[in-house]
Every structure is written in structure tokens, then in C-alpha cells.
Amino acid sequence: MTARIQLPSGARRGEVIEVRILIRHPMETGFRFDGDKPIPRNCINLLRCLYNGTEVFRADLSSGIAANPYIQFTTIAEASGELVFDWIDDEGVQGMERAALLVSG
Numbered sequence: 001m002t003a004r005i006q007l008p009s010g011a012r013r014g015e016v017i018e019v020r021i022l023i024r025h026p027m028e029t030g031f032r033f034d035g036d037k038p039i040p041r042n043c044i045n046l047l048r049c050l051y052n053g054t055e056v057f058r059a060d061l062s063s064g065i066a067a068n069p070y071i072q073f074t075t076i077a078e079a080s081g082e083l084v085f086d087w088i089d090d091e092g093v094q095g096m097e098r099a100a101l102l103v104s105g
Contacts, residue, residue, distance in 0.1 A: 002095075005085065029063040042090045051101075081100070
């Protein structure tokens with residue numbers, strides 16, 4: 001699994017910033033068939049974002065989310081550092097991506 005993360009190129013301390021992540025994942029519901037054989041359910045269950053080690057976002061996902069889920073949220077820019085995104089799916093496969101945020105002022 002891979003993900004694309006979008007952050008502002010820079011932010012001022014205390015500013016509300018928008019964070020976007022798009023995760024490449026099929027998000028199979030378990031209701032589709034390949035011929036006569038059902039395709040097993042495989043959805044991302046949990047997505048988290050840690051900002052300099054502190055959890056700032058958590059989402060419990062389900063089969064109601066489309067393939068390649070796109071998630072958008074806001075947080076407050078406190079200090080320059082790293083946002084770490086991690087997730088896990090029904091098959092136990094874990095993914096992780098990182099992005100740097102530059103904060104001034």
C-alpha cells in the first residue's frame with residue numbers, strides 16, 4: 001500500500017492547517033464475486049496520524065468507504081516536525097507514510 005500526503009508548504013505557529021491523505025487500497029466489502037467465488041472482505045480498519053509523537057487524528061474505517069480512501073482533516077501547527085500516518089487492514093497488513101511540516105514564527 002502506498003499513500004499520497006498533502007500538507008501546506010509552510011505554516012505559522014498556531015495556524016490551523018489542512019491535512020490530506022489518499023491511500024491506495026482496494027477496500028473490498030466482501031460482497032463482490034470473482035465468477036462464483038466471493039472476494040474476501042479487506043478494508044482499512046484504522047488510520048492514525050501522529051504529529052511529533054502525539055496522536056492528532058484517528059479514524060475507524062469500514063466497508064462503506066470507497067477504494068483508495070481520501071481523508072481530510074485539520075490540526076494546529078505547533079512546531080516543525082513530522083506527521084506519521086499508519087493504518088492496518090483486515091488482512092493485518094500495515095502501512096505507514098511520513099511527511100515533514102515546517103512551522104515558522
